[in-house]
Amino acid sequence: MLAGGPPQSVAAYPENDRDFHAVKKDKWAERKACFIVPKCLYFPLSPNADFCHFAGIRFAMYVLFVPPFGGGKEILMKIAILNGSPRIENTAAMVNAFSEGAKEAGHEVEILHVGRMKIGGCLGCEYCHGKGGGQCVQKDDMEKVMPSYKEADMIVYASPIYYFDVTAQLSAAMQRVYAIGKPAKAKKAALLLSSGSPNPYNGAIATYKDMLAYMGVENAGIFTAAGDENGSEAKLAEIRNFAKGL
Numbered sequence: 001m002l003a004g005g006p007p008q009s010v011a012a013y014p015e016n017d018r019d020f021h022a023v024k025k026d027k028w029a030e031r032k033a034c035f036i037v038p039k040c041l042y043f044p045l046s047p048n049a050d051f052c053h054f055a056g057i058r059f060a061m062y063v064l065f066v067p068p069f070g071g072g073k074e075i076l077m078k079i080a081i082l083n084g085s086p087r088i089e090n091t092a093a094m095v096n097a098f099s100e101g102a103k104e105a106g107h108e109v110e111i112l113h114v115g116r117m118k119i120g121g122c123l124g125c126e127y128c129h130g131k132g133g134g135q136c137v138q139k140d141d142m143e144k145v146m147p148s149y150k151e152a153d154m155i156v157y158a159s160p161i162y163y164f165d166v167t168a169q170l171s172a173a174m175q176r177v178y179a180i181g182k183p184a185k186a187k188k189a190a191l192l193l194s195s196g197s198p199n200p201y202n203g204a205i206a207t208y209k210d211m212l213a214y215m216g217v218e219n220a221g222i223f224t225a226a227g228d229e230n231g232s233e234a235k236l237a238e239i240r241n242f243a244k245g246l
């Protein structure tokens, strides 16, 4: 039933495609601008400027940061996608289609490959609600997921159905949010599910909907790809267009 051959090597599969910090740095890089000032003005600004000559006149060149007023690309939402698949195949295709559409619309997207992370199940010790002050007692890969979870305006849960539910890795990542109660900023969520047979989604969808109702987060959409729909251009276009319209 599993299409697409054996998993690719772990080393070839990045944990995080892009993190929100890196995106912030890019935004500042985009705001760099070069100024050219005639020689008579350069000295008070800086004696270390680079110089160029034009028509026999010496100019000083400065690279300055333009403050973030106007200009630059406006970021609409920060979207964290939790991909529960350990493989780079069918769920990954849905995730990539979503990511392409969302980026085209101006959103920032971070893909967290939780399917390849080591995330333990909740121990029920309540350390997080006591001494831990929102921190889990377990020091594992959930520490990589939590910052994005807290910062995201939208969270997308993506998973193959591995025996009638989302993967155990994604399930653990969803449940470990218990440590903070609710993601602080998230207003929207979506669910992407891939399967072999036509309708094994009841369990995954019920959990997702109950969790969103508790969190007060809106369900923006649920997309499923069964059997031959996996990787089909029609299905990927549907997901891409949905994300583009967010």
Ligand SMILES: Cc1cc2nc3c(=O)[nH]c(=O)nc-3n(C[C@H](O)[C@H](O)[C@H](O)COP(=O)(O)O)c2cc1C
Binding pocket: 001, 002, 003, 004, 085, 086, 087, 088, 089, 090, 091, 092, 159, 160, 161, 162, 163, 164, 165, 194, 195, 196, 197, 198, 199, 200, 230
């Ligand atoms: C361990 C395992 C269990 C699976 N269980 C189901 C299942 O219960 N129902 C189903 O429709 N498909 C099942 N499948 C098929 C996968 O959901 C399907 O091949 C999916 O597209 C895999 O996505 P991926 O490429 O992201 O791993 C299972 C596959 C595996 C490997």
